[in-house]
Amino acid sequence: MSATRSLVAALSSDLLQPLRISDATRAEIEKSLTRYPNRRSAVMPVLWALQLEIGWLPPAALRYAASVVELPESEVFGIATFYTMFNLRPVGRHHLQVCMTLSCSLMGADRLFRHLEKKLGIGHGETTPDGRFSLRRVECLAACGGAPCLQVNFDYHENLDEAKVDRLLETLE
Ligand code: FES
Numbered sequence: 253m254s255a256t257r258s259l260v261a262a263l264s265s266d267l268l269q270p271l272r273i274s275d276a277t278r279a280e281i282e283k284s285l286t287r288y289p290n291r292r293s294a295v296m297p298v299l300w301a302l303q304l305e306i307g308w309l310p311p312a313a314l315r316y317a318a319s320v321v322e323l324p325e326s327e328v329f330g331i332a333t334f335y336t337m338f339n340l341r342p343v344g345r346h347h348l349q350v351c352m353t354l355s356c357s358l359m360g361a362d363r364l365f366r367h368l369e370k371k372l373g374i375g376h377g378e379t380t381p382d383g384r385f386s387l388r389r390v391e392c393l394a395a396c397g398g399a400p401c402l403q404v405n406f407d408y409h410e411n412l413d414e415a416k417v418d419r420l421l422e423t424l425e
Pocket of ligand 1: 395
C-alpha cells in the first residue's frame with residue numbers, strides 16, 4: 253500500500269472512531285467555556301484538555317473541539333498546526349523539544365539538535381521505534397537566558413551542551 257493510501261486509510265478509520273474522553277476532561281472543557289465571553293475564545297484550553305487526556309490530537313479530537321467551540325474544523329486545524337505545543341501525531345514518552353530561535357541558535361542549538369538526531373537515530377517530528385523519545389524543533393521557549401534550551405515534556409533544561417544532553421538522556425527511561 254502506498255504512503256498516501258495508508259494515510260488515507262488511517263484517517264478514514266479515525267473518522268469512524270468515536271472520541272472517548274473522560275468525565276473529568278469533559279468537565280474541564282465545560283469549565284474552560286465559562287471563562288470566556290464566547291465559545292470560540294476557549295479553543296486553546298479545549299485543545300489542551302483533549303491533548304492532556306489523549307496525548308495528542310487525532311482528527312476526531314479536532315472535530316470535537318470545533319463542534320464544542322463552534323468554529324469551522326479548518327480553523328481549529330489551523331490553530332493546532334500553528335502552535336508546536338499541540339501534537340498532531342502520537343509522541344514518545346519523552347518529547348524532546350529543542351528551541352531553535354535566535355538566542356539558542358547562537359548558543360549552539362543546531363549542533364545540539366544534530367547531536368540528538370545522531371544519538372537517537374530520528375529526525376524532526378519522528379519517534380524512536382521503542383516509543384521512548386520524540387524529537388522536535390520548536391520556536392522560542394521563553395527561556396532565552398538559559399540558551400540553549402530543551403523542553404522534555406513539561407520540564408526545561410537550560411545551558412546545555414552535548415555532554416549534558418547525554419547525561420540527561422540516561423536518566424529518561
Ligand atoms: S531563544 Fe531559545 S528560549 Fe528563547
